Amino acid sequence: MNNIFSKIIMNQIPCYKVAETVNQLAFLDIYPIKIGHTLVIPKKNIDNIFSLNEKEFLSIMSFTKQVAIGIKKIIPCNRIGMFIMGFEIPHAHIHLIPMDKESDANFSKKKIKLSDKQLNIISEQIKMAINLCITMK
Template sequence: MNKKDHNIFKDIIENKTFAYKIAEDFHHLAFLDIYPMKIGHTLVIPKKSINNIFSMTEKRFLSIMSFCRKVGIALEKTVPCNRIGIFVLGFEVPHVHIHLIPMDTENDGNFSKKRIFLSKKNFVILSKKIKEHIID
């Protein structure tokens, strides 16, 4: 398999690869980015593999946006910030993924910036705190 075609998100969905999951339902999964731009940087993915967000049906598109809203609200309650930025790039992995990033300035959404490091302990604590704010 070509490394570029490898879908790490499929492995996370199937529990073949560990992730700090913070929310999940039948169609979606949210987990902390292990190379975050800011503390709380979260990825939201559909469980059904699709490469382009605008290839999703309107129903699935609205569903994932609703799921992002629920996760974003929990992030705002957990991580001090001015707002949660939402980004859809999708070049790294051939699977729709939405970045939810706690932001204080527009520069916090600069994907060319150096990523921050968090210890496993900090990831565990953070994911637990965010989960406490997820409302069904």
Template sequence: MPSIFSKIVAGDIPSHKIAETDDFLAFLDVFPCAVGHTLVIPKKEIDYLFDLDDELYTGLMQFAKQIEPAISKAVPCKRVGVAVIGLEVPHAHVHLIPMNSMSDMNFNNKLKLSQEQLAETAARIKSFL
């Protein structure tokens, strides 16, 4: 059964896309820890990050690295934190989260943002790519 991320890749579920290549996709988390919380995924559905082959793993991290400067310019923060949890969706993914303090990466405190707020944030991040 396809993961929710595979459905986003296929266009079956709408998302606030930040960037996309043939192999990778970056989009806003709809249940973010902080404004600008972005998910970076391989389009190929593989459950566990460390099951990615070396080329796909390296490509995913390089893609995430390309997205980070746009997030840090669009969302004022001290730095963009990186997290890999991997339990919530069975599809390898990396969280890029703007941080001003450690509490900004608290996955138990999710923000409730409107679709308009998410769209504005996505547009702001994309403007710096």
């Protein structure tokens, strides 16, 4: 599969990276439904997250938790919603969305327009919060 996520993984397309491991990548959604909306993907090119083997699945869930904790430290919200849908891009991905109410997760609502500068600032803040959480363990 050659899709936008594959190109991001191969550094052919830039992204607003917030965290990365050998096997996973987390970056801001450039068409967010809420500020801080982040995508978590396996670097393995797979369409369905439930097709990951047990070790890979548990690893991406652990990574996703770290990313969510970092987002929550930076973006004021009641909780971070986690959504796995995967209809728009044929590559497994998890949406992490800062939420105050259920309607914050309405994917059909108008997307937020953020500047490159705003996306850079948000991604750097979340990245620092994630790194701080990891070093405090």
